[in-house]
Amino acid sequence: MTNEANASETLKRTPLFALHEELGGKMVPFAGYEMPVQYPLGVLKEHLHTRAKAGLFDVSHMGQADLIGPDHETTAAALEALVPGEIAKLGPGRQRYTMLLNEEGGIVDDLMVTRPVSGEDDGRLMLVVNAACKVEDYAHMQAHLPDNVQLEPLEDRALLALQGPAAAAVMGRWCPQAPELGFMRASSAEFDGIDCHISRSGYTGEDGYEISVAAGKAEQLARTLLSHDDVEAIGLGARDSLRLEAGLCLYGHDIDETTSPVEAGLVWSIAKRRREEGGFPGAARIMRELRDGPGRLRVGIEPEGKAPAREGTEVRDESGASIGRITSGGFGPSADGPIAMGYVQSAHAKPGTGVALMVRGSARPARIVELPFIQHRYFRKK
Amino acid sequence: MAEIKYTEDHEYAHLDGDVATIGITKHAQQQLGDVVYVELPEVGKSFARGDEAAVVESVKAAAEVYAPVSGEVTQANEELEGNPGLVNEDPEGGAWFFKLKLSDKSELDGMMDADAYAKFVAEQG
Structure with a gap:
């Protein structure tokens, strides 16, 4: 009993912890955080609700960080030295899925990279990495970045996901620009007067958004979304069954430091230029697997x-x-x-x-x- | 008179004569969440107390159901194969798992009665 109590004391909480408890979330340890695995609705109904209408997920445990350099070309080149994705040609307001690789071409983590839409942010890339990997990811990146590109973890921001066929209509009620946003596009936005950053992406296979917001405004934003009849709070249990049905990888399970992006069927995320040029960790193995098959x-x-x-x-x-x-x-x-x-x-x-x-x-x-x-x-x- | 006994693994044994009806408790199904699959033992199979006798799976996880007492399977609740969700709806009634013809009735003495089990669950938090 003592050990369990001590273990739970060291668990971190997201800015929505109190809301999860109020909603009856069943809290479990996950990647160092106390997270809701399900709410009273249950995994099965939460899953089906997300596919039918819209589900709200707290993914604030994930690591949000900015990569900041003097201009896009420099920052992109620094990141391209660590990932096989096309970052140099990533346009403003565009988002991309890629992975950090080790020297053997194994996957250190998978992540989302977003280039801010505003020209004032030239040289900045926004990253979202896995909760369980973030400490190692940040150390790995900091150890490899050139002096003129800095990594700045954003510890004071929450991340919410709204997923499902009704997500666009729901978002549109408080954020009129949201329904206009294309898939894998991102923009700074105002949600019912709250400054946030939204992207049209997710981890369920459905249409939807990820919303990055200041920690202090997260609960207000979540409560506003939950006030919509079509929205239910969804736990990690349904998040896992939704992503599995969508064929999406879970880091530490479907991909890890031993699996290459080619073995994992993620070749689509490696642009032609990068396949030809290499210049990322483990390029020898990955180019060999592309040529000969894994x-x-x-x-x-x-x-x-x-x-x-x-x-x-x-x-x-x-x-x-x-x-x-x-x-x-x-x-x-x-x-x-x-x-x-x-x-x-x-x-x-x-x-x-x-x-x-x-x-x-x-x-x-x-x-x-x-x-x-x-x-x-x-x-x-x- | 019918007697119901419980294990620390949250199985119940409902005794009627020398046959015990085995299932999982209300508390167990709550912990498990939505049940999507049940695997039952074959009729005629014998178990020693503590043997793995059945499997119950939710969306997230699989859990073993142990024979709380030794005996031979006389019946399995086939309804659960087509309707596993019944385990959530009526765990201590219609969603029994299997029936055992007891080989040693005294094994029931080592199990908890309803009051002791309720206390055990409360202590587990």
């Missing part, structure tokens, strides 16, 4: 029965040989059945391939399927 690949896996296959489950081929492992697995409320993803040897990665999953000591039939399990419904401007 030895293993991240795939979708659909169990045939109703039994979910969890992370760590061994994957075998039809002759019984071990060919891989599940890295995320569970039940997909919208898919209405068990779903999983994991790595298998490339020879077995073709959709339709039959495999066996070793669940509780018995081989259970499954097949390799295309990701995502639920089609993305990101906003596309007409």
